[in-house]
Amino acid sequence: MPARKKTKYALLGILKISPMSGYDLKKFCDEVVSHFWNENYAHIYPVLKEMEIEGLAIKSPMQTEGRPLKNVYTITEEGRNELEKWLLEPVEPHRTRDEFSLKFFFSTDVPVDKLIENIEVRKEEFRKSLIHYSQIEKERDIDNNTKDEKIVIISTILLNAGKHQCKAMIDWCNETLETLEKIK
Amino acid sequence: MPARKKTKYALLGILKISPMSGYDLKKFCDEVVSHFWNENYAHIYPVLKEMEIEGLAIKSPMQTEGRPLKNVYTITEEGRNELEKWLLEPVEPHRTRDEFSLKFFFSTDVPVDKLIENIEVRKEEFRKSLIHYSQIEKERDIDNNTKDEKIVIISTILLNAGKHQCKAMIDWCNETLETLEKIK
DNA sequence: GCGCCCATGTAACTAGTTACATGATTCA
DNA sequence: TGAATCATGTAACTAGTTACATGGGCGC
Numbered sequence: 001m002p003a004r005k006k007t008k009y010a011l012l013g014i015l016k017i018s019p020m021s022g023y024d025l026k027k028f029c030d031e032v033v034s035h036f037w038n039e040n041y042a043h044i045y046p047v048l049k050e051m052e053i054e055g056l057a058i059k060s061p062m063q064t065e066g067r068p069l070k071n072v073y074t075i076t077e078e079g080r081n082e083l084e085k086w087l088l089e090p091v092e093p094h095r096t097r098d099e100f101s102l103k104f105f106f107s108t109d110v111p112v113d114k115l116i117e118n119i120e121v122r123k124e125e126f127r128k129s130l131i132h133y134s135q136i137e138k139e140r141d142i143d144n145n146t147k148d149e150k151i152v153i154i155s156t157i158l159l160n161a162g163k164h165q166c167k168a169m170i171d172w173c174n175e176t177l178e179t180l181e182k183i184k
Numbered sequence: 185m186p187a188r189k190k191t192k193y194a195l196l197g198i199l200k201i202s203p204m205s206g207y208d209l210k211k212f213c214d215e216v217v218s219h220f221w222n223e224n225y226a227h228i229y230p231v232l233k234e235m236e237i238e239g240l241a242i243k244s245p246m247q248t249e250g251r252p253l254k255n256v257y258t259i260t261e262e263g264r265n266e267l268e269k270w271l272l273e274p275v276e277p278h279r280t281r282d283e284f285s286l287k288f289f290f291s292t293d294v295p296v297d298k299l300i301e302n303i304e305v306r307k308e309e310f311r312k313s314l315i316h317y318s319q320i321e322k323e324r325d326i327d328n329n330t331k332d333e334k335i336v337i338i339s340t341i342l343l344n345a346g347k348h349q350c351k352a353m354i355d356w357c358n359e360t361l362e363t364l365e366k367i368k
Numbered sequence: 369g370c371g372c373c374c375a376t377g378t379a380a381c382t383a384g385t386t387a388c389a390t391g392a393t394t395c396a
Numbered sequence: 397t398g399a400a401t402c403a404t405g406t407a408a409c410t411a412g413t414t415a416c417a418t419g420g421g422c423g424c
């Protein structure tokens with residue numbers, strides 16, 4: 001098994017949507033799937049090279065007017081097969097490492113007021129995320145009136161997951177604040 | 185900054201509760217904080233060594249009858265200070281990489297029936313986790329009647345976070361199943 | 369006699385991040 | 397003229413996992 005497995009499949013999946021360069025892939029990650037995925041250049045460029053060697057994608061240099069040379073990658077049939085195979089495999093559950101919970105667990109000697117403050121900050125973060133999700137949805141609805149397309153349905157479902165999580169955590173923050181106020 | 189930062193603080197935090205060996209630390213992780221943290225031996229032993237060199241913990245070999253030699257580590261004053269410092273720092277948000285969402289996003293060509301099946305599996309996982317959390321709580325209540333202790337309150341709050349998340353995801357699964365049934 | 373628990377550790381690999389290096393064009 | 401964007405890449409570091417190696421004691 002070659003290295004950088006997850007990045008490879010992420011890139012394959014995006015290249016299946018449309019051929020693009022390393023730079024474009026990064027932009028796609030930041031703009032379209034940032035709420036559940038991220039990549040950085042240091043990951044993308046070496047993996048693209050490997051993918052070309054493995055025959056999963058083909059590089060075609062493109063000279064655009066007044067712009068640096070662009071290496072556009074196109075997914076191959078082999079790449080499609082590899083992606084398809086991965087899509088059908090079950091998702092292996094990844095180990096949890098929640099630093100916030102860990103800190104909170106060790107905070108027996110931290111004053112309750114400080115704990116309350118931390119929870120307030122966290123609640124605010126979730127509130128902002130929730131607003132962010134609603135905004136993404138709104139923007140998408142404006143330039144997208146093809147609501148029946150499968151990709152749109154899938155995107156909506158994934159956004160909904162984020163919203164559900166945020167709401168749950170905001171509820172938890174409120175309950176926790178009540179609990180902490182009582183023992184203050 | 186030395187390597188293996190998070191493991192170091194996790195171990196410091198547990199050693200503050202009680203001195204113990206690498207083996208014990210692993211057990212503690214698996215039994216007490218597994219729902220938000222995990223460690224493995226390959227991480228624990230080298231980090232304990234580093235921590236001793238840095239003066240954050242002291243190793244005392246202990247010979248227990250009919251048992252292998254046990255290296256019990258005790259946190260030092262310096263270790264306590266280091267931990268305290270870390271506890272007061274804000275938690276830096278970590279990048280999301282949700283493989284399930286990624287796969288789901290790329291699944292436009294996967295038959296809807298297969299998607300429904302995947303969501304059903306996921307729902308079942310969350311249902312099991314929810315039961316697991318309730319069980320932990322029940323067991324803890326039996327051998328713990330000191331409900332007012334801060335550590336017990338904190339544990340309850342953290343368990344509650346897990347429960348909130350599971351419930352939210354089960355709701356999401358149900359909504360998603362409805363949506364998918366409609367386009368089947 | 370077999371498998372599980374106790375107990376410690378290393379090697380090799382997989383994964384992910386930060387900082388650095390370079391250089392052109394576009395827009396304010 | 398200076399900041400932002402386009403565009404590609406490497407080096408060094410931090411983090412985490414799997415598999416392997418070893419060996420005694422306990423209970424069934």
